[in-house]
Amino acid sequence: MTTLEKFIVPIGPQHPALKEPGHFEFTVDGETVTAATVRLGYVHRGIEKATENRNWTQNLYLLERICGICSHTHALCYSLGVEALAEVTAPPRAQAIRSLVAELERVHSHLLWLGVAAHEAGFDTLFMYSWRDRETIMDVLEGLTGNRVNYSANVLGGVKFDVDDKQTDTIRRGIDYLEERTHHYLSVVTTDNTFVQRTRGVGTLPREQAEDIGVIGPMARASGIARDVRVDAPYAAYAQFPVNVIVETAGDLEARFVVRLKELFESYRLIREILEKMPTGDLTVRMPRKVKEGETISRVEAPRGEAFYFIKSNGGEKPERVKVRTPSLCNFTSVIATAPGHQLADMPMILAGIDPCFSCNDRMVVLNGESLMTWEQLRQYGIEYYK
């Protein structure tokens, strides 16, 4: 394979919004992408190794900082795993609050993604509106937990705070507002020409291939695979508050937008139901300092898909091993699989479609070994191409 027309997308590590910056390499033949590879690691922090030298409680604080967007997911996945090893179950009210915060997090994450994806398509008005509306949920989360990011809701054995009537009202009002806005966004995304041109029939991942690669989360559900850990292996309070899995069959970028927006409606419904039927009782249950020897697997449905933890205890105060597999890692494969055959101009949207845990402003692009493009220029290139 000649590398004369190699086109590289390296992503700068210094950017405040980057969570998992990556370096993608797309090989092009004229306008068409023929191959793609990925390199990660610009903010690799050695977290798995670090867990081996911290006690069970310290690790909770460490692991919830793996990701700013889905921090509660990580803390929850870890807490549930450690509780399983210790043969402890958090009380029903705590589990409900955990699910509540998880759904609030899903809302903020999907709205964030909507804005970012809109920005990639050059649709900055949608970006601005969705991020403005996202402030509603950020305010709710701050009022409930004290933080906009890293809610620190979990303790091993339960949750740290309660939900009172005043907060319940605030949450309900916020959700009502957002639901109305989400109807509008769904309509825009499926009818606006700018969008539809760049998403309908683009980046299609057929169901067979999606099964083969093993994609998870909204990527899988957009390709007709009804896969959602909240339903498949209910955790926290999801058995009590069952989730309706949102599935689309087209498998293209448009389907990925539709799935995430429809999931917002489902989250709003769940949030209301949890608030209405919140169980009474304690917020925590006693946890031993030393955790029984054993191995456990814990899975939760993060906004991006299944987060997978394998935790091994040797009976002590510190874990023997904590293995963390974040959802995006599974879905990068789908970019490699769907990119070939598409135009260069489709790359920004295809990447955005997997909802990767990084932002775009610092990426640099080298085309034909000669000209240099920043990500911003590539983004513009895509917008111009589709005008």
Place this chain on the structure above:
Amino acid sequence: MKAVLVFIDGIICDYRQREHLSGTPDYIKRDVILKDAPMPDSRRGLHELAPRYNLVYMAARPEEARKATEDWLAAMNYPQGPLFLGITPADRLALAPALLDQFEFEGGLGTHWEDNELHLELGCKSIILKEFEVDWEIVRRYLLGQEHTALHVAIDLLTPRALKITEPAVHRVDAYLDAGRLLPAVKSLHDARWGYLSAITGLDDVQANEIEVLYHFCNRAAVATLRVRISRDKAAIPSICSIKAGATFFERELSEMFGIEVLGTPNTDRLFLPDEWPPDVHPLRKDYIVPEPVEN
């Protein structure tokens, strides 16, 4: 969420230490009750049910023993749930309307055939178990049964190729393989369209001078883990990318973190470690000590 009625004595509580006091007031004294032992496996059994069902406890104890019983349940770390008391089977049967008012029962666990009538009245599965000899597999089969099926398919597929098969927890099967059987085992799951590859974990066992590599496949609630032990010296394992293309990222991570050569893997570039990282230093091996921060 449905409920499961759990009769305490003989199923989760081993009260034999106070049996000799039966008939005397001391039998139900608080500090005597608190000395009862939890039955083996019962805590795990109930914690497995807790995410799926509301647990409702029942005991053949008088009202005076209520507080002690509730405190015992909490002290023994059983999942929280309400406690209903009825000394005779007739007393317990009379609780049915109150129970039905609050809960919809999927099943009831008891040790006496008389409780069968209560379960029938509650309209649920009646699981009568042998006092002090509870087989929690029966409980799992009938109350967590649906998910159990996918697991058994995996067990059937993997047993012919495995050195050993264990079920370490509900919905989980571990298949111990040698490296030569790894690909056939992966292929058997793939051909049967059993689940998706969710993660690959490395475990460094310095004492045995081996690294254990775990391949986790998920299918709904079931997780099948293939486990292969390889020597730490010249550590090598075949790639499964020919069957599961998505494994490439996991294999790259495994390779750089544990110093395992993954034979035939399509991309050997580093995934997470920086380019300048020394080639023979593998951070997740136990003998790699993270350097202390340098003070100025």
